[in-house]
Amino acid sequence: MKKLLLSLGMVMLLAACASGVKLNDVPVEDKSGAKVSVTPDPVMPAPVTAATASKDAKSAVVPVDSSASSNLGAGPAGNVAKVIFFDYDSYVVKSEFQTAIEAHAQFLKANPRAKVSLEGHTDERGGREYNIALGQKRADAVRQSLSLLGVQETQVESVSFGKEKPSAQGADESAFAKNRRAEFFYR
């Protein structure tokens, strides 16, 4: 009911504000003759916090605190790299990461209920949406490598953060190189 009132208020606000009275239709000398338009108090959009709103949303999405992104303990044991780095403008998994990818593949095949997100990233150059697509190509390249090693598609989801979550700050090549990456995130 409250929401209904809010929306109604918004509609009335818009309507009332807009319906200014043409002075030409009203004698300018006669102040009291001017029509009065009624305006309710303005209604501000209610701020929503992503975490609370998604709980109420029909298709609930549980927000994850990605600042705690080092999900150690999940995934293959030992010192297996969880970050695959890429060359500039490249979406090819370099041979130096083949060993790590094989270890992840073995783990996923041995643990068919394990699920992993492959999260693609880019450096900060270029548009945000286009970088989402470029990061997706990196995540997809790693997914393809796992698939060739026999990992089931259902265990793997490749997604992209584009340039939104750099791991290194800075506008030089050393920062860019650290940010052109795909990360394994076990769920």
Added chain:
Amino acid sequence: MTSFLSPLGMIVLAFAWAMPAQADFRVEISGVGVTQIPIAIANFRGEDTAPQKITQIVAADLERSGQFRSTPAGMVIDEVTRPNFEPIRQKPADALLTGSISRMADGRFDVRFRLWDSVKGEDMGGQSYVVVPADLRLVSHRIADQVYEKLTGDKGIFSTRIAYITKQGQKHLLWVADADGENPQAALTSQEPIISPSWSPTGNELAYVSFESRKPVVYIHDIASGKRRVLANFKGSNSAPAWSPDGKSLAITLSRDGGSQLFLINSKGGDPKRLTQSSGIDTEPVFSSDGSAIYFVSDRGGSPQIYRTPATGGPVERVTFTGSYNISPSLSSDGRWLAFISRVGAAYKLHVMDLINDKVVALTDTNADERPTFAPNGKLIMYSTQSQGRESLMTTTLDGKIRARLAGQTSNMREPHWGPFLNP
């Protein structure tokens, strides 16, 4: 009505008309031959004691449009007084805005204006508005819209709204603000990035991409109620929402079938229909205002370029040919102009293409421009850019001659999207 031809080469007009809380409004005029209508603006009777300096908001709006040069009339003239036009003509000013603001017994304000053709000495009409104090800014923008329309013949955009994103530390916020950047209201706060806000054609809802569930998911958010729903959360990435002009569907980018490809999805949700087929990237869709075509970015030719295809699917036609990196298309409502970002050397610059003759012009002197968005009347483009290590929002005229930095937040402002005309 004659026009005033600015003899200025490159000047920066900082607004000296003391605006207490909004003092950083700046308009840059570059290039010769800027044609502007000179207008004198009289202080409204009663304005000194009013909560908003209405005529300053009107003057700033008109200046930002690039089509006006305003000067103070140097006197208080209300809407019932017939002014002496001689000193106005001598400024020179072709038009004169007069008015009054008075507080009513119930706390509301009665704002009236009258516009004069000072050359002919003719009344061009006026209007009165009765509003609560919080709506005085809106009334100021509506007066600017009226003046703009009466003198240029085009609809004004000053009372429209914009959406944009800020990043403050680890906090990402989605804002809705007046078209001049003032009066910002937070619609969404998140610990994770938010990108690509897109207004519905009615101006009631925003679609956007939020990473709050550790992947890009497209939401639709009713801004008056704060109620929102997931539009697209398919396997993989969900991004780049763009509304069809009738509001019934959105074009989005999904990676669920492999690669980033365009789909159409009902605005109520449901099963998306694939729109494009390529082995590479197709993203950043945007509808033409008649709904018949979709412009988008694709690397199918080897580098990202802008293409178009019928909204029902079908043949794909390349639109941009100059440069090796052209992204983020935005179309003017009349379908004539295409704004986009083009990489030039190591810089990313706002460009506009005249779709009648395919002529492309660079509009800015900055190096990290992003996400252009047309004003609903097609006369201004808003975009984000970086200067002095800070992201801010700018507007520019289509010839790049008049640019203005929007007031508002001190934190990084990005991802602007200009809302539609709101139905009076």
